[in-house]
Amino acid sequence: MTEGIQGNEFLKLVPPLQALKVLSEFGGLEPEAAEVADAVGRVLAESVVVPHDYPPFDRATVDGYAVRSLDVQGASNGVPATLESIGRIEAGRVFDGRVGPGQALAVPTGGVLPRGADAVVMVEDTAEVAGGLVEVYRAAGVGRNVLHRGEDAGEGQILLVAGTRLRSHHIGALCGLGIGTASVVRRPVVGVLATGNEIVSPDQEPGPGQIRDVNQHAMAAAVESRGWRAIRGGIVPDRLDELTASVAGLLSDCDVVLLSGGSSVGVRDLTATALERLGGRILFHGVAVKPGRPTICAMVNGKPVFGMPGHPVSSAVSFELFVAPLLRSIEGEVFGLGEMDVRSWPDARMWPTRQRALLARRVASVPGRDEFIRVRLRRDAQDRWMADPVPGDSSVLTSVVSAHGLVRLPAGLEGLEAGSEVEVLTYG
C-alpha cells in the first residue's frame, strides 16, 4: 500500500481546483445563538429578515427647514420663496403641530419630518430674515432630503443572507433594527500536530541533527489570527502507533486536524498509513501546485485531516490555498469555493488582499503546475508598485518571512518576463 502510494504519487497529483472542489463538499458545522454585540467576524447560519420598517419614521437627512414642496417651487437666489418660520424641533421630539401652507419648521439632521411637510431644504440654501420669516433660495421636490419610513429597510425584506461573515457595518445595522441575537455557525476548532524525529520544542536546545518546531506554531497562529481556535497537539515522533494515537486524540476534540509532517517520502507515507488505520479515506495525496505539492487530505470520521508539507514555505502556502478556505467553508461562509475559475483563482473572494504590480525581474516556472512565487513590494522612482521575487526555494524559511505576498504563475506558463503586470496576493 505504502509502496503503491509512493510509486504512483506523481501520477496522482490533483489539480488545485479539483482539491478545492473536494474540500467544498465537507458539511458545515452546527449553528448556535450569539449576542449581536459579540458577533463581528461570525458567519450567519440563517438569513436575517428586517423585523420592522427602518427608519421607523420619516427623517430629515440634513439640517434645514421642513416645508411643503409646492411652496418652494421655482425658488432661486434671485427669486427666493419667503415662508413663515414657525419654530424649531429637536432631534428625538415630535412636533405636535402641522406645517401649513407658506410655513417652515427648522429640523435637525435625523429629526422627524413634521406633519404637513413633504420636503426639507438645506439650511445652507436659506436665510432667516426679519419678522420671523425665512427665505429659501432653492427648490425642493417632494421627498427631497427626507428618508421615508421603511425606505432604508422595509419590514420583511432580507437584510443579510445566510453565509455572510458579519462585518462591523452589519453589527451596526442589526443593532439599529433592535436585533439582539443572531444564529451563527459555531467556530471551527483545529488541532495541529508536529511530527518528526528531528523536531524539538522551541524552548528546547536542539541536539545535533535536531531542529526546533516551526510549523505547528505557524499553523496555530494562522488559525488563531482568523479568529478560530487552535489546539496544539505537541510533537510526535515518526512512529505509526504514536502518530495514530495522537491524531485520534485530537480528532475527538477538533473539527479539523493538521499534521505537519516532514517532507520526506517516508514520512508522508507514514501519515497516509496512519490516516488509513483510523478508517480514513484519502481524498487527495499531492496537489499540482508549487510549493505545497505534498499536501494530503483525508476524511476521518467525516472530518478533514490534512497531512501538511514539512517545508515551512510549502506549509504556509498550502494553509492559505487549501486549509483556510476549507475552514471558512465549514464555518458556513459562502464564497464560491467549489466553483473557482481556473483563470482567476484564487479570486478576491478567496484571497481578498491583493495589489497589482510590475514584476521587477524575469522568473522561470515549471509548466504543468501552478507555481506561487514569493515577492516583496516597493514603489519605484515613477511611483509604480514593483514586485521583487524573493530568492530561496521552499526550504528557506526567511523567503516567506520577508515576502509581502505571492504571485501565481499559472500551470501553462514557462515563466514571466520582467515588466509583466502581475496581481500580488498580499499578506495584508
Added chain:
Amino acid sequence: MTEGIQGNEFLKLVPPLQALKVLSEFGGLEPEAAEVADAVGRVLAESVVVPHDYPPFDRATVDGYAVRSLDVQGASNGVPATLESIGRIEAGRVFDGRVGPGQALAVPTGGVLPRGADAVVMVEDTAEVAGGLVEVYRAAGVGRNVLHRGEDAGEGQILLVAGTRLRSHHIGALCGLGIGTASVVRRPVVGVLATGNEIVSPDQEPGPGQIRDVNQHAMAAAVESRGWRAIRGGIVPDRLDELTASVAGLLSDCDVVLLSGGSSVGVRDLTATALERLGGRILFHGVAVKPGRPTICAMVNGKPVFGMPGHPVSSAVSFELFVAPLLRSIEGEVFGLGEMDVRSWPDARMWPTRQRALLARRVASVPGRDEFIRVRLRRDAQDRWMADPVPGDSSVLTSVVSAHGLVRLPAGLEGLEAGSEVEVLTYG
C-alpha cells in the same frame, strides 16, 4: 467661538492627506513583552536579531543521496555515475562516519549532510542496483539540494524590523529560532460613545422620534474585529456638561475616544465645545471627503479624540479612512501613514483588500473633494468583475450594509463613465 466654527466650516475642510499627516504625528504606545506563541497580530516594538545560525547545520532539502559533487560530475541517464551505497541516516540523527570518494549515503529531507559529502542528488534521479550500489543519473554541483548552516538566517542579521505586524509566518520563524518572547507595542484601548437626544439603546423600544443606536456598536465592532479593545461608553444626551464628563471618564481609561455625534451642525459644535472645555486642541474640523466630511479630531491630554459623523455610512467610511490608520500608527505599525501619495491613496499598505473591476454604470461626483461610492461586485457573462454602484446617500444604512467595498473618485473628477476600470477597496 461656536459661531466661528460654524461659519467658517466650509473654509476649514482639510484635505484628507493633510488629516492623515496630522494623525501620523501622534506618538506610539509603550512596549510590553509578549509570549511569541500568543503574539500573532501584534506589532514589534523592537527589531528582532537572529540569535544563532539557522538552520543550525547543513541540511538536505530533498530525499536523496549525499554525495561528493565530483563523483557525479557529468552523470546522465545514458552515462550514470555508479556509487557505493553506504547506508541510510534518519532525520534527527548524525552519521558518525564519512562519505568517502565513490560513496553515497541515503538522507531524508531535513537530514544532516554527512561529513565528506557536499551535495545531495534527488532520489528521483537515482536507482538502487544490485551489489549495494546506487546509480546516479544527474550531476549535482557543490551545495546542490543543501541548505547550509546559517544560509537561511545568519547570526546577528535582522530578521524582522520594528513596526512589523506579526503574521503566522513570523511566529513560525521566531519559534524556529528559539525566541520565546518579543517586545511588542501595547494594544490600543478605544472608548466609543453615542450622543444624541434621539438615540436609544438597541434593546429598548424607540418612542416617537427616537431611533436605536447604530454607530456606537458598529464602531466598537470595527475596533474589536481588528483585535483592539473597545470600551462602550453608552449614550449621552446632547448636553455639554454630560458630554464633557463622559469624554473625560473615557479618556482616563482609553488611548483614543470616538464620539458618535449626530450629523447636525449644532451637535457638531457641541462636540467641539466639549473637547475645548477639556483643554483639547482641535486639529481638524471637517475633511474634504464624502462621505465623512463632518469628522472632527482633537488632541486632549495628548490623546486623539474624534467627533465622528452621525450618518452610519459616513461614520463607517471615516473610521476606515482615518481612525483605523491612526490606531495602527499608535500601535507602532509602519506603513507610510504621513506620506501617502495623492494619486494612489488609500494604497495597499493602508487598505490591503482590493479588486480591479469595471464600473457598471456612470457615476457623477462633486469636484473639489474625494468621494467614496459604495459598490457591489459581481462577475459578468464574460467573467469580468463588475462594480455596481449601490443607490442611496450616506444617510442610508443599508447602502453600506449591502456594499462589497468602496471606489474612490478623486477630488479633480466630475464623475466616471460606465466601463471605467476602477480599484474597489473591498471589505475583505
